[in-house]
Amino acid sequence: MGKIKQKLDRIVPNAGQRERDRTPRLVNVCSACGHDSAAADPLILDEGSRIHRSHTQNPNSGFYRG
Ligand SMILES: [Zn+2]
Numbered sequence: 001m002g003k004i005k006q007k008l009d010r011i012v013p014n015a016g017q018r019e020r021d022r023t024p025r026l027v028n029v030c031s032a033c034g035h036d037s038a039a040a041d042p043l044i045l046d047e048g049s050r051i052h053r054s055h056t057q058n059p060n061s062g063f064y065r066g
Helices: 002-011 015-021 053-057
Strands: 043-046 049-052
Touching: 002 043, 015 049, 043 053, 049 053
Parallel strands: none
Antiparallel strands: 043 049
């Protein structure tokens, strides 16, 4: 279950994200920092929430998975 859930978290929005996705102006907005998606730093799903890819690559961000 653990591994499958981890995989699902990468591709399926969680309840909070689905709620945000109902608001068109929030669809392309990072749920971690509130800034828009960018070509150089696209949004990815992390534990079901859409955040900038850079957050997962920054050990100080709280989203880093090493
Ligand atoms: Zn962000």
